[in-house]
Amino acid sequence: MSTYSLSDGLASGAPRTSRALLLATWLRESGVGVLASVAWIAFGLSCLWWEDVGDWSRTHSLGIAAFIIAAVALFGTVGADYLGSAGQALHKRAPWLVALGTLLTVWEVATAKFAWLPLPFFPPPQAIIEVYTDDLPKLLDSVFASVKLQLGGYLIGATVGFLTGVSIGWSRAIGYWVHPVLRFIGPLPATAWLPIAFFTFPSSWSASTFLIALATGFPVTVLTWSGVASVSNAYYDVARTLGAKPSFLVLKVAIPAALPHVFVGLFMGLGSSFAVLVVAEMIGVKAGLGWYLQWAQGWAAYANMYAALIVMSLLCSGAITLLFSIRDRLLVWQKGTVKW
Amino acid sequence: MVGAALAEAITHPAAGAALDIEQVSHAFDIDGAELPVLSDVSISVEPGEFVALLGPSGCGKSTLLRLVAGLDKPKAGRLREDEERIRSPHPSRVVVFQDPTLFPWRSVWDNVALGLEAQGILKRQRQRVDDALDLVGLSSFRKAYPHQLSGGMAQRVALARALVNDPKILILDEPLGKLDSLTRITMQAEIVALWQRKGFTTLLVTHDAEEALVLANRVIVFSERPARVKADIRVDRPYPRHRGDPYLADLRRQILGLLGLDATW
Ligand SMILES: Nc1ncnc2c1ncn2[C@@H]1O[C@H](COP(=O)(O)OP(=O)(O)O)[C@@H](O)[C@H]1O
Ligand SMILES: [Mg+2]
Numbered sequence: 130m131s132t133y134s135l136s137d138g139l140a141s142g143a144p145r146t147s148r149a150l151l152l153a154t155w156l157r158e159s160g161v162g163v164l165a166s167v168a169w170i171a172f173g174l175s176c177l178w179w180e181d182v183g184d185w186s187r188t189h190s191l192g193i194a195a196f197i198i199a200a201v202a203l204f205g206t207v208g209a210d211y212l213g214s215a216g217q218a219l220h221k222r223a224p225w226l227v228a229l230g231t232l233l234t235v236w237e238v239a240t241a242k243f244a245w246l247p248l249p250f251f252p253p254p255q256a257i258i259e260v261y262t263d264d265l266p267k268l269l270d271s272v273f274a275s276v277k278l279q280l281g282g283y284l285i286g287a288t289v290g291f292l293t294g295v296s297i298g299w300s301r302a303i304g305y306w307v308h309p310v311l312r313f314i315g316p317l318p319a320t321a322w323l324p325i326a327f328f329t330f331p332s333s334w335s336a337s338t339f340l341i342a343l344a345t346g347f348p349v350t351v352l353t354w355s356g357v358a359s360v361s362n363a364y365y366d367v368a369r370t371l372g373a374k375p376s377f378l379v380l381k382v383a384i385p386a387a388l389p390h391v392f393v394g395l396f397m398g399l400g401s402s403f404a405v406l407v408v409a410e411m412i413g414v415k416a417g418l419g420w421y422l423q424w425a426q427g428w429a430a431y432a433n434m435y436a437a438l439i440v441m442s443l444l445c446s447g448a449i450t451l452l453f454s455i456r457d458r459l460l461v462w463q464k465g466t467v468k469w
Numbered sequence: 470m471v472g473a474a475l476a477e478a479i480t481h482p483a484a485g486a487a488l489d490i491e492q493v494s495h496a497f498d499i500d501g502a503e504l505p506v507l508s509d510v511s512i513s514v515e516p517g518e519f520v521a522l523l524g525p526s527g528c529g530k531s532t533l534l535r536l537v538a539g540l541d542k543p544k545a546g547r548l549r550e551d552e553e554r555i556r557s558p559h560p561s562r563v564v565v566f567q568d569p570t571l572f573p574w575r576s577v578w579d580n581v582a583l584g585l586e587a588q589g590i591l592k593r594q595r596q597r598v599d600d601a602l603d604l605v606g607l608s609s610f611r612k613a614y615p616h617q618l619s620g621g622m623a624q625r626v627a628l629a630r631a632l633v634n635d636p637k638i639l640i641l642d643e644p645l646g647k648l649d650s651l652t653r654i655t656m657q658a659e660i661v662a663l664w665q666r667k668g669f670t671t672l673l674v675t676h677d678a679e680e681a682l683v684l685a686n687r688v689i690v691f692s693e694r695p696a697r698v699k700a701d702i703r704v705d706r707p708y709p710r711h712r713g714d715p716y717l718a719d720l721r722r723q724i725l726g727l728l729g730l731d732a733t734w
Contacts, residue, residue, distance in 0.1 A: 363570045370538050371584035371634060372560035381586070385574045462574045462614045 161223040162206025168230025169199035175234045176255070179242040187255040187262065188241065195233075202226055249431050256432035257439070264433060268421065272440060275417035278334065279406050279448075282341025286402065287395060290346035294353025294394070298387070299379055311350060319344035319405045327413050337409035344405040345398035349391065356390025357383045389463060392456045399452060403445050418444075484668030485517035486551045486561065486637035488537065493546030495532055496695075506532045507543070508695035516551075516637075519664055519671040521681035523724060524691030524699075530674045533696070534642050537672060538564045550638065560584055563636040567643040569627040571615040577626050578602065578611040584634040601633035604663065621652035625659075632663065639664075641673040645680070657684055661708055678724045682717045683710050690727045700727050 156163075173195030181188050202219070209216035233254055239245045241253035261268070297304040297311075319340045330336035360383050368382050410419025418441045425433035495507040506529040514520050522530050535541045536548055539558040548555040550562065563584070571580045582598045585591040591598075602608045605625040615623060624644055631639060641660070645653045661684055664671050675681050681688045682704055690700040702724065706716060 361570075363566065363568065364572065366535075366538075366540055366564070367566070367570050367572075367630075368583065368587060369540065369558040370560070370562065370564045371587050371630070372558070373583075373587035377587050382572070385572070388574070460574075462576075462616070 159206045159209070161227060162202060162209075162220065165223045165226035165230060166199045166203040166206070168227045168234065169195050169202060172230050172234040172237060173199060175237045175242065179238075181241045181253075181255075182244045183241065183248060183253075183256075185241065185253065185255045185259060187258045191255045191258055195230075198226075199230075249429065252432035252435060257436045260433050260436035264436075268437065268440065271416065271418045271421040271437070272444065274414070275406065275410065275419070275441075276444065278337055278410070278414065278417060279341060279402065282338040282406070283345050283399065283402055285338065286342030286345025286398060287349050289342065290349030290394065290398065291353050291391060293346070294350040294391070295357055295379065295384065295387075297350075298354040298357025299383060311347075315347040315351065319347075319401070320408050323409065323412060333409075333413035333415070337406070337414050340405050340409055341402045344401040348397035348401065349394040352390045352394030352397070353387060356387030356394075359390070360386040389460060392452075392460070395452060395456075396449070399448060407441075484637070485670035487516045488512075488514040488638055488670060488672070489547075489549040489552075490514075490533070490537070491547045491549070493533070493536060493543045493548060494695075495529070495536065495541075495543045495545075505695040507536075508697050509546070510696060510698055511546075512689060512698065512701075514670055514672070517668050517670055518687060519661075519685045520673070521685035521688045522672065522674045522691065523676070523678060523681050523688060523728070524696055525693050525728065526676065528691050528694045529696035530691065531642055534564065534640050534672065534674060537638070538562055538640055540564075560588060560634040561636055562638045562640060563631040563634055564640040564642060565624075565627050565631050565644045567646050569615075569620075569623040571618075571623055571626055571630075573615050575615075576611065577607060577613050577615070577618070580615070580626055581629045581633055583630055588634075597633050601629040604632060605629045605659070621648050621656065624648060624656065628660075628663075632667070635667075636669055638670045638672065641671065643674050643676065646676065653680070658709070660684065665708065678721050678728075679712065679717075681724070682720055683712060688720075688724060690724055700724075 173192045176188055176192030176195060202223070205212060205216060205219040206223070209220060212219070237253055240248065240251050241255065293307060293311075297307045322340055322343065323336075326336040326340055327333055330339060364382050364386060365378055368378055373382070406417070407419035407422075410417035411423045414420060418437050421437045422434055422441075425431070425437065490510055490512040493507055493510045494505070496503045496505045498504075510533065512520070522533070524530050532541070536543050537555065539555045539562065542556075550559075555562075571577075572583070575583070578598060581601050582591055582595075585594055585597060599608065599611075602611055605628055607622060607625055607629065610618065610622065610626075615626070618626065628644070645656055648656065657680060660671075660673075671685075673681070673684060678688075686704055688700075688702045688704060689698055690702070691697065692699045702720060704717070704720065706714065710717065
């Protein structure tokens with residue numbers, strides 16, 4: 130309908146009508162892609178047009194990179210038909226590319242060019258890029274230290290929590306002893322143990338591992354336990370009449386039936402262990418991204434802080450994604466699971 | 470005289486087991502009060518017989534089946550399978566419940582394999598799982614998950630999961646109760662065919678007098694809770710039986726009368 134009025138206004142000839150129609154359909158299909166390209170060109174121009182108000186070495190390269198992204202967006206949109214799945218992926222993300230390009234342009238202008246936002250608290254994009262290029266070794270060391278600490282603590286906490294949860298869900302005697310302890314100690318934030326842990330453990334690293342394991346272990350225990358406890362008796366009856374022994378009932382009935390609950394616990398544990406990780410690194414470990422943040426603050430190196438924050442959020446998000454994909458693999462039998 | 474199928478079953482005496490329920494009484498404790506559920510029930514089932522249990526809802530039929538399966542112990546009396554006391558569940562007595570209770574985390578094939586896996590003989594006898602799935606006509610759904618099945622298909626899988634163990638006594642607790650009438654009739658025919666082929670002893674709880682009469686050699690009618698045996702009726706009719714058979718219609722009237730429903734007939 131809109132195409133009709135458009136062609137009406139242009140001319141009355143039949144061939145021109147169809148050409149206008151084609152243009153309109155093309156614009157509807159590819160308009161967002163073109164817009165993305167425009168937004169990134171704007172970002173590139175905003176980098177190169179004015180002089181920086183401060184002294185940043187990556188402004189020029191950032192502008193070039195923005196143009197390259199703009200070019201990729203444009204050619205990817207125009208040639209979408211020849212690019213197969215890559216073209217489709219680009220098409221799907223085009224609205225986000227527009228938003229990002231626009232945001233970066235505004236950010237660039239508001240910081241590096243006219244300093245509407247106070248420096249140095251709001252560093253421009255090129256300052257953050259500069260951190261990634263010039264401070265890479267230290268950042269990578271920190272990433273490595275964080276991942277190592279988090280992974281060790283999380284795996285220990287998840288394993289111990291899972292085993293404890295299964296035992297108290299299964300055995301009345303174990304439940305009798307462990308349940309009150311769990312109720313008393315579990316709700317305490319793991320960070321409350323921090324001062325004690327740091328002088329009772331032989332090293333700050335082992336203390337932090339313990340704290341992360343503790344933060345992970347509590348939700349995993351409680352949810353595994355409630356998962357095992359809520360398994361329908363009908364399943365046990367079926368298995369027993371088919372000749373199942375107690376070990377089979379635990380391993381092949383209780384645990385698989387409880388697995389959806391266990392994963393909820395694992396997700397909650399992951400969240401709370403991130404918090405402990407950062408605090409432990411800031412206060413005790415002197416390594417890792419938490420410590421890097423602390424160090425950057427000490428030097429008023431705000432760009433470094435933002436750079437570390439971005440890396441940290443990528444890592445946390447990556448960990449959650451990984452856990453989701455493990456869950457999706459193990460729980461394919463569930464219908465309608467949440468997509469992350 | 471028993472039906473032709475029973476005669477055939479008796480030619481394989483190993484297939485079905487005898488079941489003796491001797492003066493069994495049972496009760497549940499509900500908040501300190503005792504709820505009597507079974508009162509001095511005695512039933513003696515021949516090997517390969519197909520016995521239907523009918524009774525008012527809540528009278529204790531499922532409770533009796535759980536005792537036969539060995540899932541619970543009676544407060545008084547004894548149950549014996551081929552002269553041996555029933556003390557715990559055993560794969561020679563398998564139950565198909567009203568809900569299929571398939572394990573949702575296992576594929577159809579893995580659900581059927583459950584019994585063999587639990588007994589630790591799956592590795593050597595995988596063929597039996599395929600055969601059982603063939604038997605209920607669901608080979609092409611071996612990889613499906615329970616939530617992808619219809620009610621009738623799920624109940625067929627539950628049947629295959631029971632049959633794969635080559636039970637001597639098959640215990641069916643209203644297995645067709647929740648199915649639509651078309652699926653029910655088809656599955657009734659399938660159950661009779663399976664029973665004739667395999668010769669196991671069958672105990673079927675149903676609330677449908679017609680179903681009992683189309684399927685069973687013998688119909689036992691229970692009283693209100695606590696359940697007592699009110700009548701023990703032989704059904705001497707060859708298979709396949711016809712729903713319109715006047716002999717069965719007569720028996721049906723008689724049974725409904727016993728259940729206190731004579732007014733409607
Ligand atoms: N585990 C149990 N605990 C307490 N009461 C029960 C239990 N199982 C069954 N009952 C009671 O026993 C009676 C008989 O139940 P059931 O055998 O399931 O009847 P039905 O003949 O309908 O299968 C019912 O009144 C029921 O409430
Ligand atoms: Mg019942």
